[in-house]
Amino acid sequence: MKRSIYTTVSAIALLAATSAIAQNNSSTVDQGGSANTAVVGQSGSDAVSTVEQSGNNSSATVDQGGSGNASDVLQTGDDNLAGVTQDGTDNSSDLDQSGDDNSADVSQDGINNGSDVAQSGNGNSAGVTQNGTDNLSLVDQSGSDDEAIVNQDGTGHDSTVLQSGGSGNSANVNQEGTNQTSTVTQSASTATAIVDQSGADQTSTILQQDDAGGYANVNQSGASNTSSVEQTSVNSYATVDQSGTDNQSTLTQGRSNGNDFQTNGQQANINQSGNSNVSNASQSGSSGDLNVDQSGNNNLSNVSQSGFDNSAGDNIGLVGIDQSGNDNDAMVTQSGQLSDAYVDQIGSNNTATIAQSVSNAPNPVGGTDPRVASASISQGGDDNSSTINQYGGSGTVSARLMSASSSQEGSNNTSLINQTNSLIAGASSENFASASQDGDFNDSDIFQNGADNSATLSQVGSDNLSDISQTGSGHTADVSQYSDSNTSTVTQTGTGNSATVTQGSNPL
Secondary structure, eight states, X not given: OHHHHXXXXXXXXXXXXXXXXXXXXXXXXXXXXXXXXXXXXEOSBSOEEEEEEOSBSOEEEEEEXXXXXXEEEEEOSSSOEXXXXXXXXXXXXXXXEOSSSOEEEEEEEEESOEEEEEEOSBSOEEEEEEEEXXXXXXXXXXXXSOEEEEEEEEESOEEEEEEOSSBSOEEEEEEEEESOEEEEEEOSSSOEEEEEEOSBSOEEEEEEXXXXXXXXXXXXXXXXXXXXXXXXXXXXXXXXXXXEEXXXXXXXXXXXTTOOSOOOOOEEEXXXXXXXXXXXXXXXXXXXXXXXXXXXESOEEEEEXXXXXXXXXXXXXXXXXXXXXXXXXXXXXXXXXXXXXXXXXXXXXXXXXXXXXXOOOSOOTTOOOOOOEXXXXXXXXXXXXXXXXXXXXXXXXXXXXXXXXXXXXXXSOXXXXXXXXXXXXXXXXXXXXXXXXXXXSOEEEEEEEEESOEEEEEEEEESOEEEEEEEEESOEEEEEEOSSSOEEEEEEEEESOEEEEEESOOOO
């Protein structure tokens, strides 16, 4: 009986010894300099750890479990802190600190995750956490006092954070789901980038440069959405929120890279829900506001602002372009100064176009810059089309202070408003045009060239046609058509003419 017990005990001991030998872990620690600390713990199998320290007062801690994990820590600077924790299978971490006073912490659990952290600047901090399979993270910090936080949970994510040249930048990337891609590049100072992606196949790119000092927040859920934000001006602010499938948002804010001309106060708010919506927005002026909100499918918004104080919306929630429904198009182009443009579309297949290129000259002596042009379009129903063009202005002939609005309810209505001044010398034009159409297949055309002209159109019913042309100054035209198949033409030249046309009975 004793012999049997001894035999069993010996077998267990041999098995334990064989198991310990089979771990095949490898650790290499190479220390130079002074007062460096390295702690390595490996409890799994086939793990490889290398720690090289040639600076002073640096600390490295490596803890690896699982199987086939690899860690490489290189510290050549002073007062650096590195921590690596890996569980799972075939994960790899490469951490290089050549600057001073940097800190980095890497935690990976799963299969075949890879992390690369390079810190060549001073006072930077990086935190990388990856759970899942085949996730990749690259953090490269060559500036100073920058912060990068990367959290990835799921499969096939790819995150790149590049912080160089500046100081005080912050990047926070959170990705969940499958195959998300995020790239954040910060070469300015005090810029903030936040990326939050869930679902599948989302792509986000943020570029902050040229002393941007900007703020960008991208939130994408659903599948195959794409967002690109580029900020090159001081005080840029951008928020992009996309849900659904195959939405695309492209935003460029501020002066071109390397341009010393200062542009301030850029703001943007783009919110897309639904499928296959596209938003292209570019702001290169100063103090420009932009808000785009699209819900539904296949909506297109294209906003371009260049000038002094353009606005397609504002920072208190007034939306520059708001489209609900399907296949709506809205185009706003502002190249003048201190212009406003608003578009609101509900329904399907509506088209709205606003083009403003009004010069701010001549500017009143000693006065503040007033708003030079204002335009708004509101459309409800289907297949409506509205266009507003405001342009002109020179050193002696002003096109400033023009206002135009178009409102259409029903289907297949068309409205065109053109405003300019190439005739009347003065400090302002102050032309006013308003078109309101309710019904189907109505057509309105308003043209104004001069100063102090006013045109008001109201059509209720179907198949109505109105044409108003004002050339000169001080004209007034008021056209109201309240039944079907009416036609009205008003042409005014000279000075101070007045016309009132009423056809049909007012239904109110």
